[in-house]
Amino acid sequence: MYNQYQGSLVSSQREYEERLKTHAKYLKDRYQELVHEFVASFSQYSENQMDRLEVKRIAEQFFETTEIAIGDAIEERTNPGQLRLLMSFGQ
Numbered sequence: 001m002y003n004q005y006q007g008s009l010v011s012s013q014r015e016y017e018e019r020l021k022t023h024a025k026y027l028k029d030r031y032q033e034l035v036h037e038f039v040a041s042f043s044q045y046s047e048n049q050m051d052r053l054e055v056k057r058i059a060e061q062f063f064e065t066t067e068i069a070i071g072d073a074i075e076e077r078t079n080p081g082q083l084r085l086l087m088s089f090g091q
Contacts, residue, residue: 045051060066 042055045055
């Protein structure tokens, strides 16, 4: 009986891992297709403090604040009032 239970657990874990891989691949493909052009990496500026301060200044000037609410449009449709993420520009 223990061997059957063990076999079921191993099989279930394998199926779960395969589903995760499939979903991860789908999400990666959708990200490349829809989102990547709207997301910018600022990692190249993280090495130099002067570069970081310049990015911070530009963002504060553009958004007229040091905090930006992100995800509101998506989250308010699916979970009104449940989630509000903030991106903060600090040093």
